[in-house]
Amino acid sequence: MTRRVHRVHEVMTGNPVTVEQLTTLAEAARVMRDAGIGDVLVVDRGRLRGILTDRDIVVRALAEDRDPAETTVRAICSTDPLTVKPDDRVDHAVDLMRRHALRRLPVQADDGELVGIVTLGDLEVERDPGSPLSAIAAAEAMPR
Template identity: 80%
Template sequence: MTRRVHEVMTGNPVTVEKLTSLAEAARVMRDADIGDVLVVDEGRLRGILTDRDLVVRAMADNRDPAETTVQAVCTTDPVTVGPDDGVDEAIALMRRKALRRLPVVSGNGELVGVVSLGDLVVEQDPGSALAAIAAAGHDS
């Protein structure tokens, strides 16, 4: 039987509001030991901000992290999956779009989770070296 995204996703993903400063978003990432945050506005997904976005789109352009908001540099309109989509569909989408994480959004547009490459590796090949690395990341 095909597993569904809601079975492997991380529920309650870390989010920041679109007007959050880059400095605060970076602190949130540091404190949660993660490389991205989902950007929301009134509970609706508006984008995704990665640690790479902070470096390439903000620091490299000499943006003031205390004054620049996440909406100014985040990836808007991110690719998403639904909680009832198949894990195989999520993997194919990540492969096709070269993505490491997918926000999970319900049919009514509510953000319900995030599924990462690590989540899917653990699901598909739990004995692999990549699965061991991904699992270790959840323990630290």
């Protein structure tokens, strides 16, 4: 039996949530809360500039006494994120995440359009649907 090669577009979460880089942390946190997610992609006129996580808000902003109503996401987000393409092999995404200790990778089409995000949870659901991490990832994806 031949093992099927899986592509990123088969496991990614489509329609990634984005915020402009001049969005305040408070607004970005509300976007995350309302979408039930822990990260947003940071863009400047539609072009990817970074990733902001809920942990970034706590560790890089609140712990340093930055005002979330005044601080922009550009000031604390991770910049120049690594990306993958929708047709890249899942093994390539796993390798990048492992080598760079990443939990998520934006997915960009050849024209630069953001089409998704692939997370550790997405990959675990694909690799081992019965694993505890897979069950947690599936539960987090359900509406609250």
